[in-house]
Amino acid sequence: MDFVKRHIVSPGKTPHLKTVETDESGPFKDKDAAKQFTAETVDKIRDLQYRMFVEQKQSLLVVLQAPDAAGKDGLIRKVLGQMNPQGCRTYPFKVPSSSERAHDFLWRIHKATPAAGMVSVFNRSHYEDVLVVRVEDLVPKSVWSKRYDIINHFEEGLMERGTKILKFYLHISPEEQLSRFKKRLENPDKHWKLNVGDYAARDKWKDYREAYEEVLDKCSTRDAPWFVIPADHKWYRDASVASIVHDTLVKMDPQMPPVDVDLDEVRQLYERELNQQRG
Template identity: 70%
Template sequence: MQDTTWDLNPKFDFRDEHGVRRGKKVSLAKIPTEFEGPFSGKEHGVAFKENAIDEIRDLQYQMFTEAKQSLLIVLQAPDAAGKDGLIRKVLGQMNPQGCRTYPFKVPSSEELAHDFLWRIHKATPAAGKVSIFNRSHYEDVLVVRVEDIVPKSVWGQRYEIINDFEKLLAHRGTRILKFYLHISPAEQLERFKKRLDDPTKHWKLNAGDYEARLKADLYREAYEDVFEKCNFRHAPWYIIPADKKWYRDASVAAIVRDTFREMNPQLPPVDADLDEIRRLYQRELGKQ
């Protein structure tokens, strides 16, 4: 196995490397979509990811039993950047008893009859739980803006509403992590080809994915505004290079692990009389 002792070296911090700087305008065109960070290659990154997942499982279990804090993970990305794969390989490895994924697709008629956060708020995590958003409330300042679904007078006010919403969650004890999976147009097209070539993935095919490529500059501008206007210490954005799937997975695993470490969930105190429990155990053992 590759040497992973570099993990003890504080010089490389995934959150510092990929975190959006607050108050600064982001240019996605200047941020690489392919990156290997501190790893010596794919094998090294995969081994690190697996170790990080083991720790995430333990810390999530402690948070679940503690039942005081919660974690919200938001995933946004162009099509084929790997939200589903990231959930399957990394985030979905958490205990489903305390973790749930919510895919936010086109709003239903009932959802459209409410404010745009109505369907979002009821999916946020309760104390002790983790919620993973596959797309999110940010669609209401991205898709609706680029596709001209609502006027600027409507979506332009939503940044502040979103900020207040996330501040409310943080006040309640919810940590928020927001990831943008940054993929190049060439890599995206290659993944589209793999979908065409694989009958088991034909269900993912959508002509709208190709129409979105024609509006890539508009989506890039919309995302850059999100990063500038909705990025705070309690709800940070991370831009993750996603051309290499293994690096995407390893870096997100590292950031989630490090966040759990900071949250430092504790097992609840023991209320039972351990001496009495041991006595009862010995009694039952003696009956065998």
């Protein structure tokens, strides 16, 4: 299955999220098959990420957006967080601080974008400023409506310097979300995730869906596409994102840099010291 073609939002072809399946299982016969595929794909991602880190020419930005309980943390833990932490950073964007609010909305975002050779994973992102602020009426429409173009120009600038951008919307059904809320309530280890505001947001499900659809319509571009990932099955969510990240890194084709030392000389020095230790 070509997960890229299956889930990419092509410019001019914005899906109506209400009609997009949330419980897809793809080519996998069962959960175990999907988990095996994910594990094998993560190994390949790790190798390609190492090559990119050593190459020091390209970078990758992965943006995650979703309703609460759709699995951003789980996806990071099982897939994206498996990359070598030496070359990968995760940034959870919460409610802006007073200092952050005193700057433009991209100020805190720009500081977290990846340097050459690095991967940045955004757990929520700059898109909160055309989602939450819109639905919760935190700023006037005259303000947030201009931000789509600002975001597109911002991402164009990142791409100009060699950053590839992947944006994932984890698409969960309201029924599955409520089921996961129930599991959180029943598990003391998950109580820290409970938030009354998350339940209140369910009353605005339609408003958030419309906000996401406009994001997909205005900000899924040819070079920085959005992907709508069915997320009711955690194993399918992980497998599809892993596949798309892997395919992207393959196309980026990071190369190991040429060796700038005399290998024969290094071998001779090694053999000399080894012989001295034996003697």
